[in-house]
Amino acid sequence: MLELEGVNAFYDQSHILHDIGFSMEEGGRVAILGRNGAGKTTLLKSIMNAGPRVQGGIRFKSRALANASPDERARLGLAFVPEDRRVFGHLTSYENLKIAQYGASPEREKVPIDDLIGRFPMLVPLRNRPGSQMSGGQQQMLAVARGIAARPHIMLLDEPTEGLAPVIVAELAHEVAACCRDYGIGLLLAEQSIWFSRQCTERVLVIDTGRIVFSGSWQDFDENAERVQRHLAI
Amino acid sequence: MTAQIAFAAANGIVLGMAVFLVAAGLTLVFGILKVFNFAHGSFFMIGAYIAHAITGQDPSSLPYFLFAAFVAALAVGAMGIATDTLVLRRLSSVANDYTLIATFAILLLCDGATKMVFGQDIYAVYPPAVLDQTMDVGILLTYYSVFIVACGIIVFVLLELGLNRLWFGKLVQTVARDPWMAGVIGLRVQRLKLVSVGVSFALAGLAGGLLVANQSLSLSLGHSYLLLAFNSVIVGGLGSIRGAFVAALIFGLFESFNSLLLPSMPGTVSYMVLIAVILLKPEGLFPERT
Numbered sequence: 001m002l003e004l005e006g007v008n009a010f011y012d013q014s015h016i017l018h019d020i021g022f023s024m025e026e027g028g029r030v031a032i033l034g035r036n037g038a039g040k041t042t043l044l045k046s047i048m049n050a051g052p053r054v055q056g057g058i059r060f061k062s063r064a065l066a067n068a069s070p071d072e073r074a075r076l077g078l079a080f081v082p083e084d085r086r087v088f089g090h091l092t093s094y095e096n097l098k099i100a101q102y103g104a105s106p107e108r109e110k111v112p113i114d115d116l117i118g119r120f121p122m123l124v125p126l127r128n129r130p131g132s133q134m135s136g137g138q139q140q141m142l143a144v145a146r147g148i149a150a151r152p153h154i155m156l157l158d159e160p161t162e163g164l165a166p167v168i169v170a171e172l173a174h175e176v177a178a179c180c181r182d183y184g185i186g187l188l189l190a191e192q193s194i195w196f197s198r199q200c201t202e203r204v205l206v207i208d209t210g211r212i213v214f215s216g217s218w219q220d221f222d223e224n225a226e227r228v229q230r231h232l233a234i
Numbered sequence: 235m236t237a238q239i240a241f242a243a244a245n246g247i248v249l250g251m252a253v254f255l256v257a258a259g260l261t262l263v264f265g266i267l268k269v270f271n272f273a274h275g276s277f278f279m280i281g282a283y284i285a286h287a288i289t290g291q292d293p294s295s296l297p298y299f300l301f302a303a304f305v306a307a308l309a310v311g312a313m314g315i316a317t318d319t320l321v322l323r324r325l326s327s328v329a330n331d332y333t334l335i336a337t338f339a340i341l342l343l344c345d346g347a348t349k350m351v352f353g354q355d356i357y358a359v360y361p362p363a364v365l366d367q368t369m370d371v372g373i374l375l376t377y378y379s380v381f382i383v384a385c386g387i388i389v390f391v392l393l394e395l396g397l398n399r400l401w402f403g404k405l406v407q408t409v410a411r412d413p414w415m416a417g418v419i420g421l422r423v424q425r426l427k428l429v430s431v432g433v434s435f436a437l438a439g440l441a442g443g444l445l446v447a448n449q450s451l452s453l454s455l456g457h458s459y460l461l462l463a464f465n466s467v468i469v470g471g472l473g474s475i476r477g478a479f480v481a482a483l484i485f486g487l488f489e490s491f492n493s494l495l496l497p498s499m500p501g502t503v504s505y506m507v508l509i510a511v512i513l514l515k516p517e518g519l520f521p522e523r524t
């Protein structure tokens with residue numbers, strides 16, 4: 001479904017990602033772990049072509065993405081939920097979800113918006129409230145729902161737990177996993193929280209200073225705990 | 235004295251609406267592209283020339299006058315699409331001074347082209363016969379000035395409804411406010427911008443066609459409303475239609491009372507208003523919320 005091979009990413013002159021390679025199956029769910037500044041966000045943005053300058057091969061649905069713009073990638077079935085949320089402040093929750101469906105890939109049957117809102121109890125009373133009048137946590141929830149609304153083949157989810165209360169994090173983990181299963185959405189998740197990542201995914205990549213240093217199942221992760229922790233500790 | 239004040243107020247409202255017609259497209263382009271288009275007045279002038287070329291010098295019927303304004307709007311809208319494709323869209327990632335120079339160059343180009351196509355003669359254009367009458371409502375008002383006020387209000391209401399109620403308007407606002415995220419969710423940002431820039435330029439052409447009557451049509455027509463339109467866009471809050479509407483009315487009224495009360499110092503009050511707003515509320519009366 002998604003294959004990266006020899007991907008390098010740059011901001012101006014700084015070389016951030018080095019020779020990244022991995023692949024994801026249809027419906028696969030993968031976590032990316034790494035400390036602050038390791039390059040998780042840069043990797044997601046590179047897949048979306050939404051920021052860094054990228055070299056190397058990215059293939060999606062057996063098609064080389066080459067220079068495809070972010071909006072083309074979105075219509076092919078990639079959805080990116082950025083860490084700074086970027087909820088549309090002038091649109092209500094409902095409209096934020098609707099506009100994501102409007103922009104997204106036409107080939108898959110749409111998720112009914114009210115069903116989706118119903119899955120996130122926090123959003124129910126906010127259905128008709130503009131994004132600009134929501135708290136940070138509420139916006140975070142809406143941003144995740146907006147990613148799901150597009151019903152992408154793969155959702156690129158960047159630090160969804162940031163700023164959420166612990167009980168809400170648990171709820172979100174449950175909903176993200178359930179939505180991915182029910183709607184056939186693959187997940188590439190960048191997270192600091194190992195607990196959350198474990199709830200939502202089946203495989204894990206660890207990156208350190210722009211290089212993949214570990215790749216395997218959660219069981220492998222536990223078996224190599226000592227080696228992996230070195231790359232995650234500060 | 236009361237009659238004079240009433241007359242000045244009426245004139246101020248008419249001027250305000252005329253200024254709004256010019257300012258509407260200018261503020262819209264800014265809202266979408268974040269480019270302050272110095273050539274806007276020239277496109278307004280081109281609209282006036284095109285409408286005049288269709289109707290001719292003599293008073294026409296009202297439908298024909300409107301038809302000419304509509305054709306001017308279409309033609310100038312098409313020029314807007316060309317201008318965006320060739321110039322404006324390339325300015326999104328460069329420093330503001332390049333934008334200024336580029337749009338100033340477009341202004342010179344438009345003025346030169348207009349001179350070549352339409353010549354340097356000055357024309358007097360009359361409003362359609364039905365509008366070229368006066369009514370007495372305590373003061374004498376021409377039908378044409380009432381027509382301008384009606385046009386201003388109609389354009390304002392249509393833009394407000396279109397941007398805030400129609401789905402297309404919401405798409406345009408989304409692209410204007412956060413083009414990066416709009417692209418990330420799959421909106422065709424470039425195309426939506428192009429269409430909205432076309433509409434904004436069409437508004438300039440429409441304004442030219444509607445306002446061409448009752449003034450001398452010459453190459454300097456662009457400058458007459460332009461300064462007030464610029465002021466209105468700044469004072470109203472860059473990119474805000476509502477702000478441009480309110481500010482255009484304020485400037486129209488201040489200009490009008492300025493010439494009644496301080497006839498020897500034309501325009502001073504407007505600039506004092508501009509300076510006061512920039513000092514006290516530099517983001518304008520209706521700043522864009524994000």
Ligand SMILES: Nc1ncnc2c1ncn2[C@@H]1O[C@H](COP(=O)(O)OP(=O)(O)OP(=O)(O)O)[C@@H](O)[C@H]1O
Pocket residue numbers: 011012014016034035036037038039040041042043083
């Ligand atoms: N716009 C930018 N311009 C230049 N350098 C950048 C830019 N954005 C990120 N970087 C650099 O790229 C590196 C990777 O950043 P990135 O945002 O991908 O890290 P991250 O793993 O997502 O970290 P965090 O967990 O803090 O979100 C960092 O060293 C950062 O300083």
Ligand SMILES: [Mg+2]
Pocket residue numbers: 040041042083158159
């Ligand atoms: Mg990050």
